[in-house]
Amino acid sequence: MLKKLKRLNVVRRLTKLFFQASAKLPVKQKQVMFESYSGKQYSCNPRAIYEYLKEEKTNYNLIWSVNKNFVKEFEERNIPYIKRLSLRWFFELARSRYWVTNSRMPNWIQKPGHTTYVQTWHGTPLKKLAADMDEVRMPGTDKERYVENFHKEAKNWDYLISPNPYSTEIFKRAFAFEKTILETGYPRNDRLINGNNEAKIETLKKKLNIPHEKKVVLYAPTWRDHHNAGPGSYHFDLQLDLKRCQEQLGDDHVILIRLHSFITTPLNLSGYEGFVIDVTKSLDINELYLIADILITDYSSVFFDFAILRRPMIFFAYDLEEYRDDIRGFYFSLEDHAPGPIVKTSDECIEAIIRASKEITDEKNETFYQLYCPLDDGQATRRVVERVFKAGE
Template identity: 55%
Template structure:
């Protein structure tokens, strides 16, 4: 008889916050004796890959203990970090990324975009032939979130949780909306029953949950919302099992029933509803509603199959299906008629979808081959002799002759003729370079690859493609393109951009930032944020932005008049510049964002059109082409104008929202207004701000066009003065900018070799 071997495994069997320390009891199974062996908890941060080994203390047989406090962690804890946990007996763990390094969890599946599917863990995993032990730590605790540790100074929680594969991880968060499902059932009467536990953990705000609602939402051009009551019971009786500090975390057992036949449906097309929870909270006497991201199942072992009912409505069979997206596990409800015609349509559609999926796989293979070919060619070209004193410039992915790269280029052209200066230009955006007789190479062409690979310097203001390997002989100056108001990179809680998700975005960003040798900062405020958000560890040049030299050196009537004549704008009217930013969650596809023009141009023209004109300058990622025909002579679209600095110079007033343009425009000391009808959504959901924007903005914040008109009239008054907030704002953000930032940068980067 062959004796069956012991399956290697490590499991969290006990977890408690005891005297503000986290006690973990871990069971280790191995086919080798455990005596006289030292085991460690190995923590690896998913994005930065920083690591930590903590020794486990043997208790009895195969049970080990670890006591963890926030203060005992030598790692720099930062908002948004996620640590995967392993058990090992080897202090130099394999550096290669594990299969589940980027696994989804119930708290990470915020995006509707589906990433490449993470391979399912094989329950019968093959044991590695190695003398060392290393296993992903499993979590068998029902409500691990209740044991969180708190850093009161940083207002951060270290929150243990169970991933959708059943593994143990720590998430570092200021605030976490918790939703875990125990049971999902659809009965014959077409009533959906849900139960689990949910709540809000916040280190920043003392939320007290008063009510919970289940929101079913159909997105799209005509959104539909249904809300259903949720029964809740506070889990205070269970808290003592998880912590002994007398805290009462805002977590509740919940249950809800949804009669699916009450949902609006259509006989013309399928309706898809997503699940959300709304927490109605009291915060120091003020009511606030917190809405979760689209709910995910959070358990890959639950395939959620068979939740389908067909019921007749007005003699038409209607099909209701509760399902989860295969990759992201987002929960949804599909409703459509179930007539033979519709069934045939969806049958053909499913076959076509499978065919397109196969084509997509072929395209992915093709794109991968093309990328590898480009990368290989780049690496080979980088082995050629270095083109000394050759600088390649690029602005906004090759779309513009603008920003900090332009300012540095113009300074070097005038003061350092010994350098060869080349521009990287995306095909279709060559016009300003041809007009100015500037030498350029089309981006991603073979000539571009060779030039980039051999250049001694790169000067770029946004990210390069990830496949571009930086040669050792190349100095990469990243100028960036704005003072941060919105949270950036590692500081973002959730990423709502198309074609990516939170983990992937942060990983790719830090990978690109690791290539930068120099990074320009406009002020001390930005230096602190860039260092943390980009995880930048090389040379920061705190110089002010080179692009703003123009605003100081050319601020005169002659320049403004010449620019207006060049743009064919009237000389006898005042000019308002409207320059909003883009919204992460409003897009057509990756790299092309929507923008709804809420500012009422008709009302503006009727009120101030005799004395003013307005120039629209959309963000370079916005794909809209606005029809300004009805506003001819009043509104002009300069979104594709080569450089916004000229538009700053000729503008008497600036209207913006959350765009960083106001940091630059402040150098002119002219009036600014912030038109922010969606400030709550932008502040609380999409990005969040680094400072109290509503209190410190160097101009008023308004939500209606009528208020914009009132402000414009106010600026005309002889007694008008910039608001009291302007002077401290200028001192904090613009103090380094005096017309010599380009010189400062060039002296640092190009004089050190």
């Protein structure tokens, strides 16, 4: 293990030197490097900005940074990409005029002075972030080191996108961010406004072979910091009783399960074919929102985005006290402000699904929408592009 660590440090030092040398070469003024969730997805705000720049037929050279294990989708879509952490990646990253990502870059990379770094982030926070966290339970680090690395990275950001005024104040404090916050709404959520029509929804359902007449329930839980087998390896313990769900809901519902990108252990769904579909690696999350009649989540930021659609939500918070008090901590009381019922057992969850399917929704939903979704008008991407790219021309 010691030899491996020494070898890794040597490689990092050499690639850092190569990166620094490459940064001294002529800048590619029209080159934009995109990355989503450390190169594991073609998704989120970077995708929305990429597609906008492409559709507008701008003369930018648009390239994606992709983890070597996730290149298949990019090849199938014919999207230009470079394998993350390859020599070519360091070379092109160092010379790019723009970086657009929704998560952190490796903390040993220093942004060149000629690069404009657009940090889009990836959600409105319920869970405490960075410096606001009381304790860090992630493997391989502690709170002091985690916050120090986070703030060091945040100093590289030139722009930080915020989805709403609530998030703006949290981001400034938790990230110790002192540069430009673009309070524009999230580009990724433009799709929930502009694509929310029957034709689009039916097209998406057909991709997953979901019958037209069935209600779609999307279960999108977050990850648990303490459920891990080491750094970067998280598992999810499914607490939803799928057998009970199938017995009660199987005739007229379909359940889609979308795990967090940090989860590395796949679910075993054998025996539930046609009723439960693992959509962790299929469709963008915003496309899943569009086809979902009901959302089940816990503490994930997905519920802030789903609120735009004004559809029923259920909070399956079986470990609420542990997660809130011992694992992460919240910015507000979920019990008081959740735009939907909080349930702790599978039977309660099933009952809530049946009620929601009869269109009995929670009145809190509209109040929640007004507070957290005031900027979601389908024009967020345009606002970001005008502020960042057109201003830099």
